[in-house]
Amino acid sequence: MRKLLVRGGVVLLLLASTFVAGAPASARGVMDDPPDDQVVIDLVAMAGSGCLPGTADVAVSPDNTAFTTIYSDFVVQAGPGISSVDGRRNCQLNVLVHAPAGHTFAVVKVDYRGYGLLDAGAIASHRANYYFQGMAESTTSNFSFPTPLDDIWIISEEVPIASVVWAPCGEQRNLNINTELRLSQGTSTQTSFLAMDSTDGSIETVYHLAWQPCPS
Numbered sequence: 698m699r700k701l702l703v704r705g706g707v708v709l710l711l712l713a714s715t716f717v718a719g720a721p722a723s724a725r726g727v728m729d730d731p732p733d734d735q736v737v738i739d740l741v742a743m744a745g746s747g748c749l750p751g752t753a754d755v756a757v758s759p760d761n762t763a764f765t766t767i768y769s770d771f772v773v774q775a776g777p778g779i780s781s782v783d784g785r786r787n788c789q790l791n792v793l794v795h796a797p798a799g800h801t802f803a804v805v806k807v808d809y810r811g812y813g814l815l816d817a818g819a820i821a822s823h824r825a826n827y828y829f830q831g832m833a834e835s836t837t838s839n840f841s842f843p844t845p846l847d848d849i850w851i852i853s854e855e856v857p858i859a860s861v862v863w864a865p866c867g868e869q870r871n872l873n874i875n876t877e878l879r880l881s882q883g884t885s886t887q888t889s890f891l892a893m894d895s896t897d898g899s900i901e902t903v904y905h906l907a908w909q910p911c912p913s
Contacts (some may be wrong), residue, residue: 776888818884866911
């Protein structure tokens with residue numbers, strides 16, 4: 698198990714989701730009143746066609762307020778002669794966050810970054826699902842990419858406060874994060890691809906955590 702040390706904080710929500718092409722990724726939330734104790738994150742498991750062994754890693758952000766997943770082979774493609782199987786990839790992270798005593802947490806903002814070469818008429822989407830093990834409640838986000846596209850892409854998702862799923866107070870439950878890319882040829886005539894990957898490790902997904910006191 699890989700242990701990650703982070704400092705918690707409260708993310709001030711803008712209640713919005715944005716997509717930016719050709720711009721630097723923003724991986725910082727606005728933090729206020731973090732818990733005094735250290736937060737330990739254990740990466741329990743990482744599995745899926747988008748993060749096969751040796752192709753993904755998890756690290757702490759420089760300001761210790763979030764954790765980051767870096768991929769080297771999370772890519773989908775579609776076009777003439779390409780199997781539909783190559784048009785879907787996913788990665789599921791299973792992490793255990795040891796919350797400071799008297800606090801609970803939730804994922805409230807995620808920054809995804811990658812590169813896309815999408816022909817006009819191709820159909821591409823990004824989907825993410827967040828839930829705590831053993832709980833029925835979950836948060837799901839869906840995004841459809843505009844085409845044509847030949848650029849770096851960034852999706853910055855901020856979960857509306859009414860949709861936030863908080864960890865149960867006084868319990869330890871693993872947080873599951875399942876991310877998926879899908880791509881189909883649609884009406885396009887050329888090969889397209891969409892990636893959350895990079896040979897230099899610069900493509901990453903950053904997860905921001907929000908904290909609140911448990912009821913006394």
